[in-house]
Every structure is written in structure tokens, then in C-alpha cells.
Amino acid sequence: MENTVVKIQDLVKRYGDLIALDHFSLEIKEGEIFGLLGPNGSGKTTTINCLLSLLSYDKGSIEIFGREMTPVSYDIKKEIGIIMQNVAVFDELTVYENIDYFCGLYIKDKEKRKKCIDEAVKFVGLEDFVKFYPKKLSGGLLRRLNIACGIAHKPKLIILDEPTVAVDPQSRNRILEGIQELSRNGATIIYTSHYMEEVEQICTRIAIMDKGKKVAEGTKDELKRMIKNTETITIEILELPDNVLRDISGLDHVYDTNYSDGKLSVYCSGGKHNLLRILDVLQKKELGFGRVYTELPTLNDVFLEITGTALRDKEE
Amino acid sequence: MQVFKAMFKITKKRLPSALAYIIVFIVISVIASSNASKDSKFEMTKLKICIFDEDDTSESRELSELIAQNHDIVEIENDRDVIIDSLYYKRADYALVINEGYAEKLRAGDTADIFASYCLDESFSTVYMGQFLDEYTNSVKAYLSMGMPIDEALSCTEEALSQETDVSMLRNDKGGDAHYSVDFAAYFQYMPYILISAVFIIVCQVLVTMNRRDIRFRTNCSCISSSKYTFQLFLGSGFFVLAVWLLFMAVGVMLNKEMYTGRAWYAVFNSLIFSAVVAAIAVFVSSFEPADNILNLITQVLGLGLSFLCGVFIPREILSDKVLSVARFLPAYWYINANEMIADVIPFSSEGVIQCYLIQLGFAAALILLTLLVRKVRYSGAAISTNVRKTAVSH
Numbered sequence: 028m029e030n031t032v033v034k035i036q037d038l039v040k041r042y043g044d045l046i047a048l049d050h051f052s053l054e055i056k057e058g059e060i061f062g063l064l065g066p067n068g069s070g071k072t073t074t075i076n077c078l079l080s081l082l083s084y085d086k087g088s089i090e091i092f093g094r095e096m097t098p099v100s101y102d103i104k105k106e107i108g109i110i111m112q113n114v115a116v117f118d119e120l121t122v123y124e125n126i127d128y129f130c131g132l133y134i135k136d137k138e139k140r141k142k143c144i145d146e147a148v149k150f151v152g153l154e155d156f157v158k159f160y161p162k163k164l165s166g167g168l169l170r171r172l173n174i175a176c177g178i179a180h181k182p183k184l185i186i187l188d189e190p191t192v193a194v195d196p197q198s199r200n201r202i203l204e205g206i207q208e209l210s211r212n213g214a215t216i217i218y219t220s221h222y223m224e225e226v227e228q229i230c231t232r233i234a235i236m237d238k239g240k241k242v243a244e245g246t247k248d249e250l251k252r253m254i255k256n257t258e259t260i261t262i263e264i265l266e267l268p269d270n271v272l273r274d275i276s277g278l279d280h281v282y283d284t285n286y287s288d289g290k291l292s293v294y295c296s297g298g299k300h301n302l303l304r305i306l307d308v309l310q311k312k313e314l315g316f317g318r319v320y321t322e323l324p325t326l327n328d329v330f331l332e333i334t335g336t337a338l339r340d341k342e343e
Numbered sequence: 344m345q346v347f348k349a350m351f352k353i354t355k356k357r358l359p360s361a362l363a364y365i366i367v368f369i370v371i372s373v374i375a376s377s378n379a380s381k382d383s384k385f386e387m388t389k390l391k392i393c394i395f396d397e398d399d400t401s402e403s404r405e406l407s408e409l410i411a412q413n414h415d416i417v418e419i420e421n422d423r424d425v426i427i428d429s430l431y432y433k434r435a436d437y438a439l440v441i442n443e444g445y446a447e448k449l450r451a452g453d454t455a456d457i458f459a460s461y462c463l464d465e466s467f468s469t470v471y472m473g474q475f476l477d478e479y480t481n482s483v484k485a486y487l488s489m490g491m492p493i494d495e496a497l498s499c500t501e502e503a504l505s506q507e508t509d510v511s512m513l514r515n516d517k518g519g520d521a522h523y524s525v526d527f528a529a530y531f532q533y534m535p536y537i538l539i540s541a542v543f544i545i546v547c548q549v550l551v552t553m554n555r556r557d558i559r560f561r562t563n564c565s566c567i568s569s570s571k572y573t574f575q576l577f578l579g580s581g582f583f584v585l586a587v588w589l590l591f592m593a594v595g596v597m598l599n600k601e602m603y604t605g606r607a608w609y610a611v612f613n614s615l616i617f618s619a620v621v622a623a624i625a626v627f628v629s630s631f632e633p634a635d636n637i638l639n640l641i642t643q644v645l646g647l648g649l650s651f652l653c654g655v656f657i658p659r660e661i662l663s664d665k666v667l668s669v670a671r672f673l674p675a676y677w678y679i680n681a682n683e684m685i686a687d688v689i690p691f692s693s694e695g696v697i698q699c700y701l702i703q704l705g706f707a708a709a710l711i712l713l714t715l716l717v718r719k720v721r722y723s724g725a726a727i728s729t730n731v732r733k734t735a736v737s738h
Contacts, residue, residue: 079564101566109564115557119353131345132565176561 030057031093032184032215033078038087040073047073048084049239055217060210062230063219064326070239071219075188079109091184105133108182112189114173116161123148123157126175133180147179151205167198174202178209185209186217191225203229223326233326237334251324254332255282258295260302263317264309265289271312278304346553346572350579353549365587368537369594372530390436390468393419393429402446405497406479409504410439426461436468450493454480479504523606528686530595531610535617535675536650541587542621543628543642546580550629551638573718577626577711584622588615609685609696616703617678623710630717649675659683674706
């Protein structure tokens with residue numbers, strides 16, 4: 028059985044009348060890439076800040092590596108690496124000096140530190156830029172420097188708070204691959220984001236947050252199984268008589284249909300060969316159709332069904 | 344010592360611009376202190392005057408000679424444009440025309456229209472010369488009315504106006520100690536403003552960089568404690584302030600043309616202690632992460648405010664009691680107090696100077712404590728209200 032790295036129990040955090048975290052509980056096992064998904068204001072950053080003891084909380088408890096986390100738990104902090112959305116480096120120091128500074132806050136031994144810095148530089152692929160000042164780096168390279176500063180001391184728990192915001196696709200892929208490599212090397216990772224595709228791509232387990240509460244938790248497949256929708260079939264069709272639409276709606280496992288702008292959407296819940304059965308109805312009525320495609324549910328669908336709102340809509 | 348080293352590296356990057364400031368400040372303070380000795384002497388002001396004697400009588404010549412005794416006579420062509428040009432280009436301060444009929448009118452006791460003059464505006468020289476001519480003619484008229492003949496009236500007037508009053512400067516006793524000259528006292532007098540400005544411009548900006556929200560967040564997540572971090576910030580600031588202070592002391596040696604001796608050491612220690620106060624103020628102010636423009640404003644307000652309230656720029660004798668009672672709560676007041684004791688402006692006592700040192704050190708200690716408190720509240724990890732249990736700190 029894997030060890031529990033992070034254990035949050037019944038956490039309550041209030042800002043005046045606003046409840047930022049409402050009896051929030053979480054358990055993260057060693058080696059997991061744990062995704063914390065939710066729109067802005069859902070409580071992700073508050074959770075991270077409480078986890079790092081940067082914020083006090085009103086109720087509950089936090090344990091990391093089996094020990095209670097307090098502001099003076101420096102032995103625990105030593106094992107944590109943090110990578111934030113904003114690039115937190117000194118403009119006046121070179122790439123190497125920046126990594127050295129942040130690594131030096133954890134590792135005193137000069138030789139050991141040098142080895143760690145070299146490995147971090149190699150890991151993020153900044154070998155050719157060590158003498159560059161941050162202002163001379165592109166956005167993607169800056170993000171990589173930000174990551175190097177957070178992981179150089181080889182933490183066992185790495186917290187990444189939306190590290191790919193405003194990053195080009197190439198750098199984003201590199202960052203995501205890097206996170207997976209860190210996990211393969213034994214680190215436990217907490218990844219917060221509102222980009223569902225990223226979370227789906229790399230996270231082994233996901234918690235969805237909304238209004239300070241955990242609304243769902245599990246692997247991506249477990250989460251998708253939690254919702255009614257298992258398949259959405261879309262067929263381009265110029266004309267669809269009402270009786271045909273009624274026939275399709277009456278098919279087994281079809282729980283909803285929608286026809287608008289020449290597109291028929293059929294929402295299915297479970298069952299097999301749903302597409303074949305729908306196409307069979309159309310052929311029997313001798314109705315011609317264009318493109319046909321099916322979509323499996325996304326985390327956004329999970330979020331939509333659980334909270335009644337799309338994840339992206341909430342960003343605005 | 345990661346924080347200290349990073350501070351040092353950042354300061355090094357900013358040093359060229361910082362040095363420019365320091366050099367400017369040193370030049371200003373050297374100029375200010377070299378002007379100080381001039382303030383302690385009194386001498387009559389001599390004007391450059393050109394006289395056009397259109398009357399050409401013994402009376403008018405006598406007036407011209409009297410003017411020549413107290414002022415410098417310049418020769419200028421009697422042409423309106425030339426005269427105006429001379430006044431404009433400061434070749435002459437005042438152009439006096441003794442009108443024809445001057446002697447005749449003076450004898451009759453009529454002083455209307457006996458002179459004409461050229462001047463650009465109501466400057467000091469115009470007023471000064473106008474007063475002299477009024478005094479002269481009134482005096483002659485007074486003697487004439489007493490029944491004196493004109494020759495005697497003129498000589499009596501000349502004698503009366505030639506009398507000089509002894510003027511002694513109130514602050515001429517400043518620098519009574521053999522090892523602490525007037526110039527040197529002035530050098531230390533202006534140091535609070537210079538130290539505040541120089542240190543704030545450099546140290547505060549470096550500290551604000553170190554305290555930037557994102558950097559601070561990352562640092563707070565690390566295993567360095569808030570007090571250790573703050574201690575290193577103090578150390579870095581102190582190191583820089585010490586370097587600036589040493590530079591000022593080295594300039595002081597050059598200015599004094601000899602090594603510090605005797606009472607001058609009191610002033611040296613006084614400035615060292617005040618430097619520590621300035622470093623403490625700088626770290627305290629930067630804890631609030633002011634923006635660049637706010638920081639400049641704070642620098643000006645603190646630099647000028649402390650200097651004006653505590654008697655750096657204005658002698659404390661002319662400051663009101665209310666101002667001085669407020670100034671007592673400011674460290675620069677005690678710096679100036681010690682400085683004035685050392686310079687014998689107020690009676691010197693080594694106990695009094697040491698008391699001023701201790702009060703300044705008290706200010707520094709209070710500011711350090713306030714900074715630790717502010718940092719604890721603003722930056723350090725949260726004080727978790729429930730289940731507070733301090734675990735052993737290990738690094």
C-alpha cells in the first residue's frame with residue numbers, strides 16, 4: 028500500500044462571511060500526480076496556501092508525510108517544491124544564480140548544491156542559457172527556469188500552481204512531459220489547473236472543486252463514470268421530421284436529443300452500438316445524412332453535470 | 344547566507360547608478376561644508392558702481408570719492424545702451440548720474456532730481472545704493488540746517504557715514520575645539536540627509552526586490568525561517584550602509600586634511616550610529632514593499648522632513664519650541680544634538696553625547712523590532728489558530 032503524502036481533513040477557511048474552503052478533505056498517495064481542478068475562486072489556491080501554512084485556517088487539520096504541517100515545520104518544508112503561475116525569479120541574477128539562490132535556501136552544502144543545480148538545468152533544458160539574465164529569455168524558457176528553481180533541491184512533494192498559463196503549446200508539452208518524468212523519478216505532484224485537457228493528460232487522480240467544496244474525486248475514468256452521459260453522437264442532417272426525432276429519443280440508452288442548425292445531437296447513457304441503432308432508424312426512413320461523429324465525455328462534462336455550469340464559463 | 348549573497352549580487356548590479364548618486368551627494372556635502380566657514384565671517388559688500396558726474400563741482404567730486412571708498416568704481420561709456428548692457432551682464436551693479444546743478448540744489452537744501460540712476464530692477468544693489476544716497480543727502484541737509492557751511496556739512500557727513508559698526512556672528516563660536524573645525528562640523532551636520540537619500544535609493548530598492556511578492560512566497564515556502572531571512576536582510580543592508588559610511592569618512596579625512604583626532608571621533612561615532620538608524624529605517628520601510636514612485640516620495644519626505652524638523656538645514660535656534668518638541672521623537676534630532684555638543688554650539692559633555700548615542704541606538708532597536716513584527720505578520724507562515732504546536736526547527 029502506498030504511503031499517504033498529504034492528508035487534509037475537514038478543512039474550513041473563512042474570509043469574513045465568505046467560506047473559501049467548506050469542510051474540504053483530501054488524501055494524496057506517494058507517487059501520484061494529483062490534479063486539483065476547478066474554476067477561479069473555487070478554492071484551489073486557498074487549499075495550496077493552507078497546505079503550505081501560508082494561510083491560517085479556521086478548522087481542520089493538514090498532515091504532510093504523516094506529520095502535522097505548521098508554519099515552523101521546516102523539516103517538512105525542506106521536502107516541498109513549489110512552482111507558481113507567476114515566474115518568481117530575480118531579474119538581476121542569471122539563470123544559474125537564480126537556481127542557486129532558491130536551491131541554497133534548502134541545501135547548504137556547496138558541492139551538493141552545484142550537482143543539484145546542474146541536474147535541474149539539464150532537466151529543464153537550459154544548459155545553453157545559464158549565464159543569461161531572465162529578461163533575455165523567452166516566455167517558455169522563463170517558465171522552465173521557474174520550474175528549475177522549484178525542483179532543484181529534489182523535493183519529494185512538488186506543487187505546481189497553474190504552471191502553463193500563457194505558455195506556447197511547444198513549451199507546454201515540454202513542461203507536461205517534465206512533470207510526468209518527475210513523477211517517474213518518485214516525486215508526488217499536486218497539479219492545479221483549469222485546463223482540463225492537461226489534467227486529463229497527466230493526472231493519475233483528480234479532485235474537482237467548486238465553491239470551496241470537493242464535488243468529485245477519482246481517476247479520470249472514475250469521474251466520467253460518475254455522470255449519466257457516456258457518449259454524445261452528432262449527425263449532420265438537413266431535414267429531420269418530428270416523428271423520426273421521437274423514434275430516436277425512444278431508443279434504449281438515449282436519454283436526450285437535440286436538433287438545431289442541421290445538427291442532431293443524441294446523448295447516450297451506457298449501452299453498446301448506440302450509433303448503429305440511430306443510423307438504422309435514419310436509413311429505414313430513407314433520410315440522407317452528412318458527417319457523423321461521436322464524443323466521449325470530458326472533464327468539462329463531468330463538471331457541467333455535477334455543478335450545472337461549464338468549467339470554462341466560470342472562468343469569466 | 345544565501346539571502347545575504349543574493350542581496351550583495353543585486354546591489355553589485357545596481358552599483359553604477361548608486362555610485363553616481365553617492366558621488367553627487369559627496370560633492371554637494373563638500374561644497375556645503377566649504378561654504379560653512381564663509382557664513383561665520385562678516386564683511387561689507389562692495390558694489391560695482393559707475394558714476395557719471397554731469398555737475399563736475401567740488402561737492403559732486405566729494406560724493407564720488409566717498410562712494411569710491413566703499414565700492415568699486417567701474418568706467419563705462421556714458422551711453423544708455425552700453426550702461427544697460429553693463430548692468431545686464433553684471434559688469435556694473437549700479438549706474439549713478441549726478442545731475443547738473445547738484446551742488447547748487449544741495450546748498451539750497453533741495454534734493455529733488457539731483458540724481459538719476461540706471462538699474463534693471465529693484466535688486467539688492469539698487470536698494471542698497473538708494474539708501475546710501477538718501478542717507479547722504481539727508482545728512483548734508485541736516486548739517487546745513489544747523490547753519491554749517493557746505494564744506495563743513497560735507498566733511499561731517501563723510502565722517503558720520505564712514506563710521507563702521509563691529510559685527511560679530513552669533514555662531515562664530517562653532518568649532519571651538521582645536522580638532523573639530525567649522526568646516527568639519529558642517530560636513531557632519533548635513534550627513535543625515537545625504538545618508539538617508541543615498542541609502543534609501545540603493546538599499547530600499549534592493550530590499551523591495553528581495554521582498555517582491557512572488558519571491559517572498561517562494562522563500563516563505565522554503566525551510567529558511569522568517570527571522571533568519573530578516574536577519575540576513577539587516578546584515579546585507581548594514582554591510583552596504585557601512586561601506587557608504589566608510590566612504591563618507593574617507594572623504595571627511597580628505598576634507599579635514601588630517602586624520603580624525605580628539606573630539607572629531609565623537610562625530611565619527613555619532614555618524615556611525617546614525618548610519619545604523621538609517622539602515623533600520625530602510626529595512627523597515629521596504630517591509631511594506633512600496634512601489635518605486637512611492638519609495639522616492641518616502642525618501643524625499645523622510646530625508647527633507649527629518650532634516651528640516653531636526654535642524655540639519657535650519658539652525659535649531661530659530662526652530663519653534665513646538666517643532667523641537669516633535670523633533671525629539673525623531674532620531675535625527677539626537678544626531679544633531681550630539682553634533683552641536685561636539686561643535687560647542689551647546690555646552691559639550693561626553694555624558695551628553697553618549698546619551699544621544701544611546702537614544703539613537705534605541706530608535707534603531709525599536710525599528711528592528713517593528714520590522715520583525717511587520718515581517719512576521721506580512722510574510723511569515725500563518726499563525727494557525729487551531730492546534731498550535733511548534734515543531735523542532737531543523738535545517
